[in-house]
Amino acid sequence: MHVTAILSHADEGGFTAFNPETGTATQGETLDEALANLREAVELYLEEFPMATRAAPFVTSFDVAVHA
Structure with a gap:
């Protein structure tokens, strides 16, 4: 997964x-x-709370304005 x-x-x-x-x-x-x-924590979590297999997640980042 x-x-x-x-x-x-x-x-x-x-x-x-x-x-x-x-x-x-x-x-x-x-x-x-x-x-x-x-990895170990997620594997232990999934032993207790299985998730359905799904497509790979889409991860991105973006900039935001910072005001002092």
């Missing part, structure tokens, strides 16, 4: 990882560790 991983720098160091399809979140000291932790 193909799912989405959103990784970002954590304020306290390391990285946070989030899967929007399941709402699962975790962290790690490196990108690889955060992604591995997220």
